[in-house]
Structure formats: C-alpha cells, structure tokens
Amino acid sequence: MNPILMTLLIVAALCLFTYSMAKRILPLTRMQPEVRWDRPMQRLKQMTAYAIGQKRFFHRFEFTHGLAHVLIFWGFLVVGINTIHLIGRGYAIHWSLPLLGDTFLALAYAALKDLFVILVMIGTLIALARRLFLRPARMTIGWEPNLILLWIFAMMALDTLYAGTLFIRYPDLYEIKAAFLGVWCRSLLIEAGWGNNPETVNMLYAIGYWGHVVMVLTFLNYLPYGKHFHVITSLPNVFFKALKPKGALAKQDLESEDAIYGVSQLEEMPFKRAVDMYTCTECGRCEANCPAHISEKPLSPKRLIMDLRNHLKKRTPDMCHVAIDTLKARIAGAKPAEETPEGEIVVGELVKDDVLWSCTTCGNCITNCPTLIEHVDHIVDMRRYLVQVEGRTPGELTPVFKNFENMSNPWGLASNARADWFESLGVKTPAENPDFEYLLYVGCAGSFDNRNKKVATTLVKLLQTANVNFACLGNDESCCGETVRRLGNEYLAQAMMEANVSLWKDTGVKKIITACPHCFNTFKNEYEQFGGDFTYIHHTEMIQALLGSGKLNPKPGLNGNGPVVYHDACYLGRYNNIFEAPRKILSRMQTALTDVVTPEREKRTSFCCGAGGGRMWMEEHIGERINKLRCDQLLETGARTLLTACPYCLIMLEDAIKDKEREDEIKVMDIAELVKTAITAP
Ligand code: SF4
Ligand code: SF4
Incomplete structure (x- = not known):
C-alpha cells in the first residue's frame, strides 16, 4: 500500500476528529463540575454490565431488535481491532498487533472476527428491515440511521473483500488457517475467474483496503455530528452514572455563596x-414506557433530551469561545472572564412548564434507557428552578405548599389531629413506651386520608396480633418531605427532613416501619444526606417476616373476591427492588385466595398509578387519566381484587374504579388488609 497516502489520510482524519471532539467537550467545561469518577471499580463494573455487556438490550418485549444492536456493538469492538491491523499492514504486510502474530490467539481472533463480520451484517439487516418495514412508533425514523446501517454493512463487505484478495496475494499469512470468511471469499473470487487475474486481484484488493480505511475514518469523523455519537459517549455516560441510590434525588447545596437553586x-x-x-x-x-407520554401529556422524555441536545449544539460556538478565552487567560496567569453570553434560559422557553409538571417521577424512563440517561434528575432540577427562583407552579400547588409548610401535610388538616385515628387502638407513643423496638411512621395519608386510615388501623392490629413492640409519634410526627422535594421545593424538603432526623434521634428511634413506599424511599435513600442512619422497613417486608416466623398465621379456606392482581408501586419496586416481599405474602396466602393473576406490566416494567412526583396534588386535564390506564391494565387480567402496598396507588386505583362505577364488583385493597382478612377469617 502507499504509506505516504496512508499517513496523510490518518493524520488528516485524526486532526479533524480532534477538532470535532474539542467542540463537543469544551462546552462541558462551562457547565457545573461534579465528581463522577469516585469509586472507579464500581463504575467499571457498571460500564462492563451496561455498556459493554449491553444488559438493557435483552428486553423481553423487544428481544430481536435488542439482539441486533448487541451484535452490531460487539461486532464493532471485535472488528475494530482488525481495522488497526489493516492500517498497520498498509505499512508492513506481515505486521501484527502484539499477541496476534503467529499464535493460537491470532487464529482464535481471526475466526472470531469473521464470525462477527457475519453477525454485524445480520444485525444491520435486521435493524434496517425493522426501520423500513415495521417502523416502531417509539423510534425517530429518518435517513441518517438508515444510511449509517448501510455504511456499517458496506464496511463489513469491504473487509471481507479485502481479506479474500489478501489471502490470494499472501497465501502464507498465518491467520489464513482460521479466517473462514476470508478464505470463502478467496475461493469465490477464484471460482469466478477474478482471483486468477493479478490485475483484477490488485484492483479488488485496493478497493477492499482503501474502501474500508476511508469508510472507517469517515465514520469516525461523522460520529460527533450525529446521533451515532453515542457510539463514543455511551461508555463514559455509563461510567459517569450517578452512584447514589436509585430512588435518591441529589441534595442541593443551599448554604454556599454560589448556591444554584435550580437549573434554568x-x-x-x-x-x-x-x-x-x-x-x-x-x-x-x-417514551414508549412513560405514563405521561402514553396518556398524551406534553412530556416525552426522549423529546426532552433531544431538545436539550439541539440547544447544546446551537450554544456550542459561544460556549467554546468562552471556554477557550478562559483557558487562554489561565495560561497567561490572568483572571478568566467567567461570564457567558446571556439569554439562554431553557426552562419555560425550550422546555415548557407543562412538560416538567407532567412527570410522575416513576422512573420508567431511566429503567428502560439503554444508555442509563438520568431523566428524573434533569426534570426535578428544572422544577427546582421554577419553584425556588421563579415561584411559578400550577395554581393548585400554591395551597399544597402552604399546607405542607404550615400543617406538615398536603391536606392542610390540623397537625394536632394527626394522632386522632389511633385514639381507640391502644397505640403508645415513645413517651408511653420508651422501650419500643420499632417506630411505626404512619405518614400523611395514613394519618389524614379516611381510606388510608383504615389501612393504618389494619397494620396496627396486625402488629399487635404479632406482639410487635412498637410506638407511634402521634401528633409529633411530621411529613417526610418526599413530595415537596419531588415538586422542586428543595428548601422546604430539607427543613422537613432535618427536623425528622433530629426528632428521631432525640426519641431514641432505631428501626422505622412505614406502609408508604414514598416515605420508605425517601427515608432509605435520601435521609442519609441528613444523617438519618436508621433501619427502614416497608410494611410488606415486616408482614412477610411475621408470616415467616409464624407470628401471623393466615387461616385457610377464605374465598376472596375472585382473582387477585398485585400492582407494583414504582417507589417500592422499581426504585427499591421490593418485588419479592409482597409476592411471598401472596404465596403464603394462596390457601385463602381463589387465584392470583399477573399483569403484563409488573415488577420493573410496572406502570405508574399517576400520583408520584407530586402529581397526586395536581389536576390532570390533558389526555387520558393515568390511573385509568393502569386500572385497565390490571382489570385485563380478569382480577376482581386489585392489591397494592402504597397509599397513593390505593387512592388512585380506587378513584379509577369509582369512575368506572364498578366499586360494588371490584375491590381495591392494601396487602395488609388482605392479610388481616385471612387472619381473622373463620
Ligand atoms: S419518570 Fe416516569 S413520567 Fe417522568 S419522564 Fe420518566 S417515565 Fe415519564
Ligand atoms: S433517553 Fe434513552 S431511552 Fe430515551 S430515546 Fe434516548 S437513549 Fe432511548
């Protein structure tokens, strides 16, 4: 090959690539710094599982397409080594990468590479066919991805042509013993009569070689400009993924001088x-799993990220300009001009308020995103700006925030009526039972909502039946702060959380039981930000343990209200992996139930009830009601009893059943109520 031409080509391609990458990286230096490289081993592990292992692509709903992507991605890694080989052999035909000389490893690699060339071609054809003929609604269908797929296919074809002609010209190459695809191509060319003509061979060899090199270098330089930039960024994106617990929002620093009260x-x-x-x-x-999008609200998590990316690209020239000036100033030892051009607020402009308020923070987007994008953090940070800087919220939230602030509950009911529900139950407060083992944290719904007061009462009776030594704070209990935090009122949330931790410490609390997944999630995953290092137990875990130890014994023979379906609450299941406790309770109850049926969307793929992220307190005028959609999904199973383990889900599902006027026929229960029914059954 022509080493001078090759050198010129590579140097030009690398210079161009460096320039393009600088354009993409420099704007990041104008954004907020954040430590995302702590615990490197854990980060490498998640990168291996999600980026290299492509874990999220083996999805039961879309296995074929996922497999096509996996084949292409793994093929890129394997065939990429061969591209380095190929370029090196442009200088010296017998050159090899270390360990890939005349070794067994070289033979293994040659066979593997050929296998992946075939698999990549199959993968691209599957993906192309899907885009051209099936055209799934969730995908952005455009010419670019199709062209890229054809490009990849052509690179593989040229690689094969190169290998076939290479083996005709250099039959002594060691890897010929294992490179079955190259050998097959060589035989094909010889059978076609082309392989016997040196001029034709040389021409095809040059086409295969230069075609492959030019296509690879062009592809590399195109990457930073299109959506296929993810080929480069997905590995760092997974590596930099937040290591905070899944259900935790980051704590905003509200104390420092440079505090940012939200993102605009x-x-x-x-x-x-x-x-x-x-x-x-x-x-x-x-988007395909987002309850807001499915119910025709203005939010699409995909659109949100794409809009922000387009905006970032639009802002790239001025952000690069300031970044370079800052760099120059630093090098010269001068004070950098920190200011950036004004007028680029995205919240309310590019990202409309309605979009942000539509989110239920259910986490389905994050769970389904193959590249581990953190949508909820984007959304909540922008809500924080709306609430804390602009004071701009949907009208119905104004009294809700006041209620939280003044009465520590969203209903605005008197905080000194919090303990009214347990007056006749013989529940003791820590002052009356200083040796309590567990604190039963009732939460706002259990304390003030009539339906959930019944659940709290049932739970108390179960704990009493099992002789659990517990206490309730009663009127001293306050809201956990979860909802106000997700609504963007970080200042109020932090005050509530700090007050709770302080009270619990003063009261000698060690273990906390709660029936609310929202309280549970914020305690377990966020309270450590405020020193709340206690043991937190969801009531399903507690009931499961009591059934397991024989302290609760369901009686057989109860015939329920027909088939039962369990609805996984987002903040219990998806965010906290509590899938087994409720199912084990149900399996323990099988003697008392006619049937347990399973919805299509369950466990990690469960569908939100519509109440999370503070949506419980907002109007739902646009599109379908999310609780109705979820209710329909549950009723499709033929169930007559809808079970949940969350006060919000209970309210939402019951509302949906009432809207359908089927409350005489369909029961909605908390799992504790079902257990109680079986325990007291004749
Ligand atoms: S958290 Fe749920 S509602 Fe919000 S964007 Fe993600 S999927 Fe949609
Ligand atoms: S955010 Fe994730 S799931 Fe959504 S479109 Fe982008 S890559 Fe796909």
Whole structure:
C-alpha cells in the first residue's frame, strides 16, 4: 500500500476528529463540575454490565431488535481491532498487533472476527428491515440511521473483500488457517475467474483496503455530528452514572455563596447532563414506557433530551469561545472572564412548564434507557428552578405548599389531629413506651386520608396480633418531605427532613416501619444526606417476616373476591427492588385466595398509578387519566381484587374504579388488609 497516502489520510482524519471532539467537550467545561469518577471499580463494573455487556438490550418485549444492536456493538469492538491491523499492514504486510502474530490467539481472533463480520451484517439487516418495514412508533425514523446501517454493512463487505484478495496475494499469512470468511471469499473470487487475474486481484484488493480505511475514518469523523455519537459517549455516560441510590434525588447545596437553586440553563447543569444529551440514541424506549407520554401529556422524555441536545449544539460556538478565552487567560496567569453570553434560559422557553409538571417521577424512563440517561434528575432540577427562583407552579400547588409548610401535610388538616385515628387502638407513643423496638411512621395519608386510615388501623392490629413492640409519634410526627422535594421545593424538603432526623434521634428511634413506599424511599435513600442512619422497613417486608416466623398465621379456606392482581408501586419496586416481599405474602396466602393473576406490566416494567412526583396534588386535564390506564391494565387480567402496598396507588386505583362505577364488583385493597382478612377469617 502507499504509506505516504496512508499517513496523510490518518493524520488528516485524526486532526479533524480532534477538532470535532474539542467542540463537543469544551462546552462541558462551562457547565457545573461534579465528581463522577469516585469509586472507579464500581463504575467499571457498571460500564462492563451496561455498556459493554449491553444488559438493557435483552428486553423481553423487544428481544430481536435488542439482539441486533448487541451484535452490531460487539461486532464493532471485535472488528475494530482488525481495522488497526489493516492500517498497520498498509505499512508492513506481515505486521501484527502484539499477541496476534503467529499464535493460537491470532487464529482464535481471526475466526472470531469473521464470525462477527457475519453477525454485524445480520444485525444491520435486521435493524434496517425493522426501520423500513415495521417502523416502531417509539423510534425517530429518518435517513441518517438508515444510511449509517448501510455504511456499517458496506464496511463489513469491504473487509471481507479485502481479506479474500489478501489471502490470494499472501497465501502464507498465518491467520489464513482460521479466517473462514476470508478464505470463502478467496475461493469465490477464484471460482469466478477474478482471483486468477493479478490485475483484477490488485484492483479488488485496493478497493477492499482503501474502501474500508476511508469508510472507517469517515465514520469516525461523522460520529460527533450525529446521533451515532453515542457510539463514543455511551461508555463514559455509563461510567459517569450517578452512584447514589436509585430512588435518591441529589441534595442541593443551599448554604454556599454560589448556591444554584435550580437549573434554568446549560451553565447551571452538571457536566454529566451534556453527556446524557450526546448519548441519547433516539430509540424511544423511555417514551414508549412513560405514563405521561402514553396518556398524551406534553412530556416525552426522549423529546426532552433531544431538545436539550439541539440547544447544546446551537450554544456550542459561544460556549467554546468562552471556554477557550478562559483557558487562554489561565495560561497567561490572568483572571478568566467567567461570564457567558446571556439569554439562554431553557426552562419555560425550550422546555415548557407543562412538560416538567407532567412527570410522575416513576422512573420508567431511566429503567428502560439503554444508555442509563438520568431523566428524573434533569426534570426535578428544572422544577427546582421554577419553584425556588421563579415561584411559578400550577395554581393548585400554591395551597399544597402552604399546607405542607404550615400543617406538615398536603391536606392542610390540623397537625394536632394527626394522632386522632389511633385514639381507640391502644397505640403508645415513645413517651408511653420508651422501650419500643420499632417506630411505626404512619405518614400523611395514613394519618389524614379516611381510606388510608383504615389501612393504618389494619397494620396496627396486625402488629399487635404479632406482639410487635412498637410506638407511634402521634401528633409529633411530621411529613417526610418526599413530595415537596419531588415538586422542586428543595428548601422546604430539607427543613422537613432535618427536623425528622433530629426528632428521631432525640426519641431514641432505631428501626422505622412505614406502609408508604414514598416515605420508605425517601427515608432509605435520601435521609442519609441528613444523617438519618436508621433501619427502614416497608410494611410488606415486616408482614412477610411475621408470616415467616409464624407470628401471623393466615387461616385457610377464605374465598376472596375472585382473582387477585398485585400492582407494583414504582417507589417500592422499581426504585427499591421490593418485588419479592409482597409476592411471598401472596404465596403464603394462596390457601385463602381463589387465584392470583399477573399483569403484563409488573415488577420493573410496572406502570405508574399517576400520583408520584407530586402529581397526586395536581389536576390532570390533558389526555387520558393515568390511573385509568393502569386500572385497565390490571382489570385485563380478569382480577376482581386489585392489591397494592402504597397509599397513593390505593387512592388512585380506587378513584379509577369509582369512575368506572364498578366499586360494588371490584375491590381495591392494601396487602395488609388482605392479610388481616385471612387472619381473622373463620
Ligand atoms: S419518570 Fe416516569 S413520567 Fe417522568 S419522564 Fe420518566 S417515565 Fe415519564
Ligand atoms: S433517553 Fe434513552 S431511552 Fe430515551 S430515546 Fe434516548 S437513549 Fe432511548
């Protein structure tokens, strides 16, 4: 080959690539710094599982398409080594990478590479056929992805042509013993008569070689400009993924002088948000599972990330300009001009308020995103800006915030009526029972909502039946702060959380039981930000333990209200992996139930009831009601009893049944109530 031409080509391609990458990376230096490289081993592990192992692509709903992507991705890794080989052999035909000389490893690699060339071609054809003929609604269908797929297919074809002609010209190459695809191509060319003509062989060899090299270098330089930039950014995006617990929102620093009270523009976002934007593949898995989008609200998590990315690209020239000036000033030892051009607020402009308020924070987008984009953090940070900087919220939230602030509950009911529900139950407070083992944290719904007061009463009776030594704070209990935090009122949330931790410490609390997944999630995953290092137990875990130890014994023979279906609450299941406790309770109850049926969306793929993220307290005028959609999904199973383990879900599902006027026929129960029914059954 022509080494001078090759050198010129590579140097030009690398210079161009460096320039393009600088354009993508420099804006990140104008965003907020954040430590995302602590615990490197844990990060490498998640990168291996999700980026290299492509864990999220083996999805039961879309296995074929996922497999096609996996084949292409793994093929890129394997065939990429061969591209280095190929370029090196442009200088010296017998050159090899270390360990890939005349070794067994070289033979293994040659066979593997050929296998992956075939698999990549199959993968691209599957993906192309899907895009052209099936056209799934969730995907952004455009010419670019189709062209890229054809491009990849052509690179594989040229690689094969190169290998076939290489083996005709250099039959002594060691890997010929294992490179079955190259050998097959060589035989094909010889049988066709082309392989016997040196001039034709040389021409095909040059086409295969230069065609492959030019296509690879062009592809590399195109990547930073299209959605396929994710080929480069998905690995760092997964590596930089937050290591905080799944259900935790980041604590905002409200004390420091430079405190940012919410995110309104790119410069206020942590740099990882830009990596999220670059990494979106536009696959639409988030959108296809988003209850807000499915129920025709204005929010699409995919659109949100794509809009922000387009904005980032639009802002790239000015952000790069300031970044370079800052760098120059630093090098010269001068004070950098920190200011950036004004006028690029995205909240309310590019990202409309309605979009942000539509989110239930259910986490389905995050769970389904193959590249681990953190949508909820984007949304809540922008809500924080709306609430704390602009004071702009849907009208119905104004009294709700006041209620939280003044009465520590969303209903605005007197905080000194919090303990009214347990007056006749013989529940003791810590002052009356100083040796209590567990604190039963009742929560606002259990204390003030009539339906959930019944659940709290049932739970108390179960604990009393099992002789559990517990206490309730009664009127000293306050809201956990979960809802106000997700509504963006971080200042109020932090005050509530700090007050709770302080009270619990003063009261000698060690273990806390709660029947509310929202309280449970915020305690377990967020209270450590405020020193709340207690043991937190959801009531399903507690009941399961009491059944397991024989302290609760369900009686056989109870015939329930027909088939039972269990609805996984987002904040119990998806965010906290509590899938087994309720199922074990149900299996223990099988003697008392006619049937347990399973919805299509369950466990990690469960569908939100519509109440999370503070949506419980907002009007739902646009599109379908989310609780109705979930209720329909549950009723499709033929169930007559809808079971849940969350006060919000209970309210939402019961409302949906009332709207259908089927409350005489369909029961909605908390799992504790079902257990209680079986325990007291004749
Ligand atoms: S958290 Fe739920 S509602 Fe919000 S964007 Fe994600 S999927 Fe949609
Ligand atoms: S955010 Fe994730 S799931 Fe959504 S379109 Fe982008 S890559 Fe796909």
